[in-house]
Amino acid sequence: MSFPPGFLDEIRARVPLAGIVGRRVKLARRGREHTGLCPFHNEKTPSFTLNEDKGFYHCFGCGAHGDVIGFIMQTEGLSFPEAVERLAGEAGLEVPRPTPEARAAAARQATLLEALEAAASWFEEQLSGAAGARARAYLESRGLDPDSISAFRLGFAPDRRGLLRSALNARGIDDGRLAEAGLIKIPEDGGDPRDYFFNRIIFPITDRRGRVIAFGGRALGDSPAKYLNSPDTPLFHKGRVLYNLARARQAARDAGEIIVVEGYMDAIALTAAGFPAVVAPLGTAVTAEQIGELWRLNDEPVMCLDGDEAGQRAGMKVAERALPLLRPGRSLRFATLPKGEDPDSLVRGAGPPAMRRVLQAARPLVELVWSLETVSGRFDTPERQAGLKRALDERLRAIGDEDVQKAYREALNQRFFDIFGFGAWGRPARGHGGPRYNPARRPLGLKGRRGRQEKQGFRRQGSGGERWPGGTGAAAHQAPNLLARRQEQVLLATLVNHPELIVEYAECLAELNFESGALDRLFQAALEVGAREPDLDSDAMKCHLTEQGFATNLGEILNANVYVHGRFARPDAALEDSRAAILHILEDYRRRQDASEIDVAGHDLAAALADGERPEKALANLEAKKRLLKESNELWGEIDRPDGGDT
Numbered sequence: 001m002s003f004p005p006g007f008l009d010e011i012r013a014r015v016p017l018a019g020i021v022g023r024r025v026k027l028a029r030r031g032r033e034h035t036g037l038c039p040f041h042n043e044k045t046p047s048f049t050l051n052e053d054k055g056f057y058h059c060f061g062c063g064a065h066g067d068v069i070g071f072i073m074q075t076e077g078l079s080f081p082e083a084v085e086r087l088a089g090e091a092g093l094e095v096p097r098p099t100p101e102a103r104a105a106a107a108r109q110a111t112l113l114e115a116l117e118a119a120a121s122w123f124e125e126q127l128s129g130a131a132g133a134r135a136r137a138y139l140e141s142r143g144l145d146p147d148s149i150s151a152f153r154l155g156f157a158p159d160r161r162g163l164l165r166s167a168l169n170a171r172g173i174d175d176g177r178l179a180e181a182g183l184i185k186i187p188e189d190g191g192d193p194r195d196y197f198f199n200r201i202i203f204p205i206t207d208r209r210g211r212v213i214a215f216g217g218r219a220l221g222d223s224p225a226k227y228l229n230s231p232d233t234p235l236f237h238k239g240r241v242l243y244n245l246a247r248a249r250q251a252a253r254d255a256g257e258i259i260v261v262e263g264y265m266d267a268i269a270l271t272a273a274g275f276p277a278v279v280a281p282l283g284t285a286v287t288a289e290q291i292g293e294l295w296r297l298n299d300e301p302v303m304c305l306d307g308d309e310a311g312q313r314a315g316m317k318v319a320e321r322a323l324p325l326l327r328p329g330r331s332l333r334f335a336t337l338p339k340g341e342d343p344d345s346l347v348r349g350a351g352p353p354a355m356r357r358v359l360q361a362a363r364p365l366v367e368l369v370w371s372l373e374t375v376s377g378r379f380d381t382p383e384r385q386a387g388l389k390r391a392l393d394e395r396l397r398a399i400g401d402e403d404v405q406k407a408y409r410e411a412l413n414q415r416f417f418d419i420f421g422f423g424a425w426g427r428p429a430r431g432h433g434g435p436r437y438n439p440a441r442r443p444l445g446l447k448g449r450r451g452r453q454e455k456q457g458f459r460r461q462g463s464g465g466e467r468w469p470g471g472t473g474a475a476a477h478q479a480p481n482l483l484a485r486r487q488e489q490v491l492l493a494t495l496v497n498h499p500e501l502i503v504e505y506a507e508c509l510a511e512l513n514f515e516s517g518a519l520d521r522l523f524q525a526a527l528e529v530g531a532r533e534p535d536l537d538s539d540a541m542k543c544h545l546t547e548q549g550f551a552t553n554l555g556e557i558l559n560a561n562v563y564v565h566g567r568f569a570r571p572d573a574a575l576e577d578s579r580a581a582i583l584h585i586l587e588d589y590r591r592r593q594d595a596s597e598i599d600v601a602g603h604d605l606a607a608a609l610a611d612g613e614r615p616e617k618a619l620a621n622l623e624a625k626k627r628l629l630k631e632s633n634e635l636w637g638e639i640d641r642p643d644g645g646d647t
Contacts, residue, residue: 003081003084003095003096004096004106004109006109007088007093007095007096008069008084009208009209010091010093011068011069011084011087011088011091011093012055012067012068012069013208013292013293013296014091014092014093014292015068015087015090015091016052017050017052017055017056017057017067017068017071018034018050018052020068020071020072020087021034021036021039021050021057021071022034024039024075025037025038025039025048027050028046029329030049032051032052032053032253032256033049033050033051034049034050034052035048035049036048038059038061038062038064039075040059040062040064040074041059041061041062041064043061047059047060047061048060048061048064052296053252053253053296053297053298054253055067055068057071068087069083069084069087070083072086072087108180108234109234109235111177112177112180112181112233112234112235113211113212113213113235114173115168115173115177115178115181115183116181116183116211116212116213116214116215116235117211117212118168118171118173119164119168119181119183119212119215120153120155120202120204120212120215122155122164122167122168123155123156123157123164123202123204123215124153124154124155125155126155126156126157126158127149127154127155127156127201127202131156131158132156132158134220135156135201135220138201138220139154139201142265142269142344143269143272143344143348144268144269144272145272147272148268148271148272151247151271152203152204152244152268152271153204153212154201154202154203154204155201155202155204156200156201156202157195157197157198157199157200157202157217158198158199159198159199159220159221160198161194161195161198162192162193162194162195163195163198164183164184164195164197165178165183165184165193165194165195168183175193178193179193180233180234181233181235182196182214182215182230182231182232182233182236183195183196183197183230184196196230196231197215197217197228199219199220199221199223200217200218200219200220200228201217201218201220202215202216202217203215203216203217203218203243203264205229205230205236205241205243205282206245206246207235207241207245207246208245208246208249208293209246210246210247213233213235213236213241214229214230214233214235214236214238214241215229215230216228216229216230216243216264216282216283217229218264218265227263227264227283229282229283238281238282238283238284239282239284239287239289239290240287240289240290240293241282241290242260242279242280242281242282242290242293242294243264243267243279243280243281243282244267244268244271244278244279244280245279245293247271247276248276248277248278248279248297249297251276251277252277252297252298253297254277255276255277256298257277257298257302257359258277258278258279258294258297258298258301258302259275259277259278259279259301259302259304259359260278260279260280260281260286260294260301260302260303260304261278261279261280261304261342261343262280262281262304262306262311262314262342262343263280263283264280265344266278266280266304266342266343266344267279267280269343269344269347269348270343270344270347270355273347273351273352273355274352275352275355277297279294285314285317285318285321286303286317286318286321287321288321288324288325291318291321291322291325291332292325295330299329299330299331300330300331300332300333301332301333302332302333302334302335302359302362303315303318303332303333303334303335304335304337304343304358304359305334305335305336305337306337306341306342307336307337307338307339307340307341308339308340311336311337312336315334315336315368316368316372318332318334319332319334319365319368319369319372320372320398322365323369323395323398323399324398324399324400325400326365326399326400326401326404327401327404328401328403328404331364331365332365333362333363333364333365334362334363334364334365334367334368335358335359335361335362335363336358336363337358338358338539338542339539339571343355346358350543353547354543357542357543357546357547357551360546360551361546361551361554361555363555363559366408366411366412367555367559369392369395369408369412370392370412370415370560370561371559371560372395373388373391373392373395374388374560374561374564375560375563378564379419379420379564385420388416388424389416389424389425392412392416392424393424396408396409396412409425410428412424413425413426413428414428415561418486418561419486419561419564419565485515485516485519486562486565488514488515488516488519488520488523489519489556489557489562490557490562490565490566490569491569491582491585492519492522492523492526492557493557493558493562493563493566493569493570494566494568494569494573494578494581494582495509495523495526495530495582496526496538496541496542496545496554496557496558497538497558497569497570497571497573497578498538498573498575498578498579499526499529499530499536499537499538499541500575501575501578501579501582502526502527502530502531503530503531503534504579505582505583505586506527506530506531508586509527509586510527512586518553519553519556519557521550521553522545522550522553522554522557525545525548525550526541526545529541529544529545538571542554542558558571566581568580568581569581
């Protein structure tokens, strides 16, 4: 009994090899592979390995080798048809029977593939001929070289309907096959058939084996649809297919990554720039079937999102779709491009290193889940905090796997605790970062001549009427160390997103040090970069800091968890608001620090007089502090305020 190759491929794709083998072999994960004791011979040291991505197992001891179908045959003594039927049942597939109808369907599929391959060749010919001059000019303007055009088999559909139909009819391919392949449309009113694509650059779409099954077209003239895909056919369903999958499969295994971008041009540009493990959905948000396909290539595919609002919305849709599918070890990461950039423009403008930095800064899915509920909200009342808890709870219930749901609940509970001082679902478990009250911890302070630091948080109002974190409330009393870290994060986020403020207030900022060593190192690096290159914008600042190894630290400060405490820290905040907030912060510290030091000097003088000691030294110290206060006031009097007045 024989089965269609596509059916066997579908079984291998749907049934996880590790799941089947793991029923008989205790497997241990080792990188991209699993190891265990071979089920086919007695051994004490594991020599049996399986690779889920490549879909095979191998024993270095006895030489046993095969795929998931072969494993069932060898371990259960089944014939090939029996093993296929058994696995088809697990995959939820109906086994095709060798009926005359099935044989006819297989023959029809072969003829459709022939028609599509002929169309792909014809489109290529048109691009290279006189009719394709405008299309070639457009591709050249987008930075595509002849090698990329050839490798991806790009073509052109001329601006005359009926040319493709006539050409393929002449090769013996009738209108019925052309219509079934999605190449022409036959009007219901009985009019002449029309080509589906015209006046478009053509992108052949292949299956995982590299066979052309459909096309995408980019309009050159005015068209309501800039991009157009083939209609669904017996060979093509756009929600199940990923552009460039056939080329990316081996590259994903070699590179240990798979990148998901928005469109054809992005995938081609990244491949040419040295990122061959890249795929793209076909004009829709990534589907559940496509996520499953991605997980067969890598445990944590990177979703590369444009920096605009549309890109963020797309990321949220993917996150919502992925939550019910999560399994231990299987997730997604999200890389956000600089605002106004897509992968194509970024690699052409800033080069491959800039793209690599974006990928290295990719955030885990749990961060996006948190952002879904916190990015645009305020949570300064018990009612709003309770609303956030309920929204997070609804997100978590979407996760089907109990272990993953529990891990997400613990992670989000910790984030909730970090901000509000109490957990959404009780106190975080020991070992998960549940902070303790430590009065010895002190918030951001001044160094040098202002060496003493106070143990209180910021109290001054920021821009937009927002409270700087650390004022009042239960959270302020429960975890001042957390508030100190949050203060540092918000200040740093403001400076990184608005680096011109580093240049404006360099002298005052240079006197600050941070309680967190890691954040202080990031702060000092940002000051150095700002002083060395004063004209940098925010994206360039982030690139410099990422190159210095601060990608993780940047991810900690540039997210909704931080922005919720100060909108002036956001990248889209008005510069005047951010400037006013920085001045408030710095001057608040100056006043409190100077007042504290003078107060201490006064107490020292009083103590000396009470003890009958000579007061000259204590008095001199008090006078010195007063002179420093005067100098500090003069310094601040010279600082330009954004409103021209006092802060």
